[in-house]
Amino acid sequence: MAYELDEDGISLRDSIVRSPIASVVSDPRLPDNPIIAVNQAFCDLTGYSDDEILGRNCRFLAGPATEPWLTERIRQGTRDRRATLVEILNYKRDGQPFRNAVLVAPVFTPDGELEYFLGSQVELEPDAVGPSSSRHHHAVEVVRTLSPRQREILQQIAAGHRSKQIAYNLSLSEKTVKMHRGLILEKIGTHNVADAIRLAVEAGL
Numbered sequence: 220m221a222y223e224l225d226e227d228g229i230s231l232r233d234s235i236v237r238s239p240i241a242s243v244v245s246d247p248r249l250p251d252n253p254i255i256a257v258n259q260a261f262c263d264l265t266g267y268s269d270d271e272i273l274g275r276n277c278r279f280l281a282g283p284a285t286e287p288w289l290t291e292r293i294r295q296g297t298r299d300r301r302a303t304l305v306e307i308l309n310y311k312r313d314g315q316p317f318r319n320a321v322l323v324a325p326v327f328t329p330d331g332e333l334e335y336f337l338g339s340q341v342e343l344e345p346d347a348v349g350p351s352s353s354r355h356h357h358a359v360e361v362v363r364t365l366s367p368r369q370r371e372i373l374q375q376i377a378a379g380h381r382s383k384q385i386a387y388n389l390s391l392s393e394k395t396v397k398m399h400r401g402l403i404l405e406k407i408g409t410h411n412v413a414d415a416i417r418l419a420v421e422a423g424l
Contacts, residue, residue, distance in 0.1 A: 231244050231256070231326060231335055231337065231412075231413070232244060232255075232256035234411040234412055234413045235256060235257075235258045235337070235339075235411075235413045236256075236258050236259075237410065237411050238258060238260065238339075238409075238411055238413050238414050239260055239414075240260060240339050240340075240341060240413070240414060240417055241258065241260040241261035241263070241264040241265070241339060241340040241341070242257075242258050242260065242261060242337065242338065242339040242340075242413055243256065243257045243258075243261055243272070243277065243337075243338045243339075244256040244257075244335050244336070244337060244338070245276070245277065245335065245336045245338060246335060247297070247333055247335070247336055248333075248334075251276050252276055252297070252336065253273075253274050253275060253276060254272055254273055254274065254275055254276070254277065254338075255273065255274075255335075256273075257269050257272045257273060261340065264311075264340060264342060265280065265311050265312060265340075266311045266312030266313055267312045271312075277321075277323075277338050278290070280309040280310060280319070280340075281309065281310070282308070282309070282310035282314075282316065284308050284316065285307060285308050285309065285310075286307055286308060289305045289306075289307040290307070292305050293305060293307075293321065293323055296323055297323060297325075297336060300325045300333055300379075301325065301378070302322065302323070302324035302325070302377055302378065302379070302416070302420045303322070303323050303324075304320065304321070304322045304420045304421065305320075305321055306318060306319070306320050306321075306343060307319055307321055309321070309340075317342050317343075318342065318343040318344075319340050319341070319342060319343065320340070320341040320342075320343055320354065320421075321338065321339075321340055322337075322338065322339045322340075322416070322417055322420055322421075323336055323337070323338050324336065324337045324338075324377065324379060324416050324420065325337075325378075325379040326379045327379045327380055327381065327384065328381070329381045329382070329383040329384060330383075330384075331380075331384055333379075337413055337416060339413065339417050341354065354421050355421055355422070355423070357421075358418045358419075358421035358422035358423075359422045359423070361406070361407050361408075361418060361422070362418070362419070362422040362424065364406055365403060365406060365407075368399060369399050369402060369403050369406070370424065371389060372385060372389070372396060372399045372400060372403060373403050373415065373419050373424060374419065374424040375388060375389065376400070376403075376412060376415055376416060376419065377415075377416050377419035377420055377424055379416075382396045382397050382400065403415060
C-alpha cells in the first residue's frame with residue numbers, strides 16, 4: 220500500500236511508528252474509514268496484533284458499556300473534519316475495560332483535500348477527570364512556552380493543515396512556516412507531527 224509523503228519526505232505512517240503514543244492512521248477515502256497503519260504502542264495498549272487491527276474501523280474497541288453519546292461525538296467530528304478528543308470507555312482484546320482519551324484528527328493534503336485521519340489513544344488513570352487531568356495541564360504549560368506565532372502555527376497543524384496551506388492561511392512564506400514548525404517540535408520535545416497534534420488538542424488549541 221502506498222503512503223503519501225509530507226513536506227519533509229516522512230510519511231504519516233513513519234511518524235506514528237516513532238511515536239510513544241498509541242496511534243493509528245485511517246483512510247476516509249475507503250469504505251468505513253479503515254485503519255491502514257498502526258504502531259506498536261497501540262498493539263501494546265490494546266492487546267491486538269497489527270494483523271487484527273489493519274483494515275478495521277476504530278470502533279472495534281467499543282464494548283457493552285461504551286458511551287454511545289461519546290461515540291457519536293467522534294463520528295460528528297469526522298463528519299465535520301475537525302479534531303475531536305473524548306474520554307471514553309473502551310475494551311482491550313482480553314475484554315478488560317479501560318478509560319481511553321481518544322483523539323481523532325483530520326490530515327489534509329497540501330491542496331486542502333481530506334487525506335487521512337490520525338487516531339491516538341492514551342489510557343487514563345481511574346481518577347483522571349476531563350480537563351483537570353495531568354495531561355491537559357502539562358499540554359497547556361508546554362504551549363505557553365511557544366511564541367504567539369508558534370501557537371498560531373501549532374493550531375493550524377492540529378487542524379490537519381500542511382505547510383503550504385498554513386502559509387496561505389496566515390499570510391506567511393512556506394519557509395517561515397517550516398522554520399517555526401521545526402522550532403515548535405523542538406520546544407515540545409518531539410520529532411513528529413502526530414505527537415504535536417495530540418499535544419495541541421490536549422491543550423485546547
